[in-house]
Amino acid sequence: MAELTERAQTLLKALTERYIRDGQPVGSRVLARDAGLNLSPATIRNVIADLEELGLVRSPHTSAGRVPTVSGYRVFVDTLLSVQPLDNSMVGALKQSLDTTADTKDLVQKASNLLSDVTRLAGIVTLPQRKHSSLQRVEFLPLSEKKVLAVLVLDDKEVRNSILNTARHYSSAELQQFSNFLNAQFAGKDLDEVREKLLAELRETRETLDRMMATALEMADQVLGTAEQGSDYVLAGQTNLMGVTEFCDVGRLRQLFEAFNEKKEILGLLDQCVENEGVQIFIGEESGYQMLDECSLVTAPYTVKGKVIGVLGVIGPTRMAYERVIPIVDATARILRAALNSQD
Amino acid sequence: MAELTERAQTLLKALTERYIRDGQPVGSRVLARDAGLNLSPATIRNVIADLEELGLVRSPHTSAGRVPTVSGYRVFVDTLLSVQPLDNSMVGALKQSLDTTADTKDLVQKASNLLSDVTRLAGIVTLPQRKHSSLQRVEFLPLSEKKVLAVLVLDDKEVRNSILNTARHYSSAELQQFSNFLNAQFAGKDLDEVREKLLAELRETRETLDRMMATALEMADQVLGTAEQGSDYVLAGQTNLMGVTEFCDVGRLRQLFEAFNEKKEILGLLDQCVENEGVQIFIGEESGYQMLDECSLVTAPYTVKGKVIGVLGVIGPTRMAYERVIPIVDATARILRAALNSQD
DNA sequence: CTTTAGCACTCTGACGGGACGAGTGCTAAC
DNA sequence: GTTAGCACTCGTCCCGTCAGAGTGCTAAAG
Incomplete structure (x- = not known):
């Protein structure tokens, strides 16, 4: 995979960003203008053909532009993505909404709302695993x-x-x-x-x-x-997903919502993120659960006293603004940790 | 309104029932077969024309069958409906699922699930108003x-x-x-x-x-x-509404779900049901809230020690099986009351 | 006067073809 | 290696047609 030329990388990046922006298959012409390289559409086409060979992009039908595949997204988020650092006013705003006076349940609920409000996607936060906490x-x-x-x-x-x-x-x-x-x-x-x-x-x-x-x-x-309740999570902003064009079909949407109600499977998925330090991303079918087919999940664990006790994240379409979502999830995890650890 | 002939009533009833059954505008031919009266389609058409004059039915377009209007539904539920008495096994099953050992919050949650499961619609139960309860x-x-x-x-x-x-x-x-x-x-x-x-x-x-x-x-x-928390409610089975053909449009669905999230307006509506003893029904725009446009709400208050402290009910499309839903809501209210009042 | 049969009329929805636009892949030239 | 040109392929939009369903009206029958 590492044998992608610089040019190919640039184009994959431009293509993915463009597709994320407006959801339409991206053709060689727009790419020629968009990518900054001074190349004609024809050249672009050659490079894109290579990318297709590698399984990083595909065309929905013969004469449409190209769309990133799951592997394409993977490469994009792993090596091409330039995450926007969160500006400080944003961090301040986030911090403010998670005031530390509330109890745990409230905090979790608020964090979930926060995630969904800021990303305009669905926010998800697991309740802290208390089995390792001590009895006072x-x-x-x-x-x-x-x-x-x-x-x-x-x-x-x-x-x-x-x-x-x-x-x-x-x-x-x-x-x-x-x-x-x-x-x-x-x-x-x-x-x-x-x-x-x-x-x-x-x-x-x-x-x-x-x-x-x-x-x-x-x-x-x-x-x-x-x-000793089983683990559980709080979900917020599901309605945001109804605005997403990918889920314009009620059937799809229903599947997804039923998966949210089931909880078991989603929890299984979230559990996998506990070990991993820092932000982790599941793209589409990578999750292994096919009800999350066109969804991505961006998660980060949060800790109390150094121990990971929960996971929080965002669920949205594969075509989400990763460079915006990733730092938000990251920051929210840190802020929630701070709120839970404050002992005043 | 009372000057509906017997025949007109029979036909309105048959038409409404038929429409509730399969969601298609009902034509004179099926009605002729369906209604039991031995009349030709032509005669039926004359009567139906009168009903249309009275605003009880309307046709979606020139050459479609007829569909009940809100007033049509109103007449239907108020004077024509024959509610099915709930069979005892059902009541037993309901009772069983609301075992009295749980605490209030659990009971409310369970009641809501129960309503949605049994009716295949969305169940809603307000948390008990505790401001009149005493401090132990x-x-x-x-x-x-x-x-x-x-x-x-x-x-x-x-x-x-x-x-x-x-x-x-x-x-x-x-x-x-x-x-x-x-x-x-x-x-x-x-x-x-x-x-x-x-x-x-x-x-x-x-x-x-x-x-x-x-x-x-x-x-x-x-x-x-x-x-002294503000009043609140527990909703269950929203996903059931996604199966309903009336809400095949994502936009509609979204409006509805956002109304559920808002809570204020829905609570206002539910409050109106507190005074009324027994089952109360809001059909479509009757509620006064236009996000519940194609919805009906069937509610019943529940009491503790003789005082009404909450409301429970079902939200579904106007085209719902009232004769089934009404007794279920009624019974659930009684069962919840019993569960809350039991002092063992 | 009520009921019915017949008929013309209207509207919807499905089907099919043609025009158009977008985008590709290939080839040949730069 | 890069580019222009061109033929080709699809998908979408826009009709026009056609069958089916259901109506309203009229005139005849009970």
Whole structure:
């Protein structure tokens, strides 16, 4: 692949940019004017023919211009693209919209909106994976005759409560005891570590027949069960995709939206981006999911305390303005990280 | 309007049903076969001409069949419609999917999914209006140096927490005092009543300079502020609408989806249904919102302890199977009410 | 007076051909 | 290596035609 001549590269770049701009197959004539090289259309045609040979462009039909293929886009984003640095006012604006006072869920929602607003495409942000976060404390409050409210504090920004149905009534004092016991045992530990120890203790304690501890542990187990939600994401700005000419067909659009509802597959795809540091791009069928056929996905992971805990990105047509979208996704990831890490 | 002859009614009914069934303008020939009356197409045409005069049907173009107008639909649903009673197995299935263990938010989400799944249209459920519900208790927990977690228990199913940023650190003991004080004062009272008393006390207490009480009240005020979210709704199954032939145009579809995102207008519409007991129907432009032009909305309010606290319903094309949708909406409202009222 | 048959009329949608424009590939000349 | 010229191929747009569906009207039958 590296044996593309400089000229061929320039032309592929010009062609792709042009096609991204106005969505029409690009002919040799416009390319001659557009590319800056002082060449006649005929020469251009020769070079383009080579590109076609290599599978980087193709023509939709005999006498139309050329359109980048998936490989063409790949080369374009990997080696030809000149990303526009984000101007500072933009960064400021982004930062401002993600004020740090909100809780995690809010932040994620806002980040998603932000991405979709700024790119005019669909924004997607996974909820932070909390299984590696530590348990700060647990509280139990009596709610009614046979209901107990469990409050799980994960960190400064993340609190979850769940309602437990109990076999009998528990008094405030009893519950307080439970809380104290559990906090002494588990506070500060990782959630999955807690889970593990919990099960071990549960087995052991059953044998020693310490009713109170057993109950406390069972309760804790229940809470963790409900708290350990599967991963999920927040999507925003799907309607933006309806403006895109590629999806003028309702059938296509429907497929896409149904994929969004399914979540499983999209999540699988997003999971692949977790390892990769920095911006990652899936173009069209590269994703392996054919409902994202004419879509590209631009993602970046975000971290808390150095650990990657989620992914955010933008979904749009393959024909999207990568040079604009990439820095935006990148910046948003950094800003979200900053917002999540701020401990004020 | 009541001066429709029996025959005209029968024909309008047959025509509407037929049109709902297959979406094509209905001609006199099919109507002659379909309506059960033993009349020739020619006779039918005369009657239909009268209906057109009355504005109940219209033809899309000169030599097409007829289509019901909004007024036509109105007459149809108000006086001609024979709603199918829901068979019991269906009711059972509905009940089952709304198990009562979930919390309010979950229930609402599930109800919405249910509506959309069963009707194959879009389901919509407003979140319960909680401003008339009573405050069961308040708890404050220290979270970190200058953060306090406030837990607001509204009732057995509804717990909210919010994180307060405080001016200085408060100890567990202090916070416990606050909780006790507030619970003594306000537990069991309506939320807006609490709010009112709170403001009054706040003024008074400032003068007496009781620092502790003042702080407690201020905190409570903050919590109430965050807890009193504006009304909102949960929508499900929008993708179902993409299968509907009426919305084959992406532009239309987009308008509709953007209206869903706006929420304000839809909420305004739903609010109108709160007063009305039982199922209410908006057909097409009747709603007054032109983004719902070719849509109908079938709603029913749901209650808790006798008070209407929300609305649920279905959004679909005017050409929807009312006789099926109406009982489903009705039943779902009852089932949701049962689920919300169960106090086990 | 109501119902019906017959008929002319109108409109839509599908099909097909011709003109046009865009763009290519090839060849031969620079 | 580059370019101009030219024949060729498609896709699109614009009719004109034709069949089908359904109407409105009129005149006859019940």
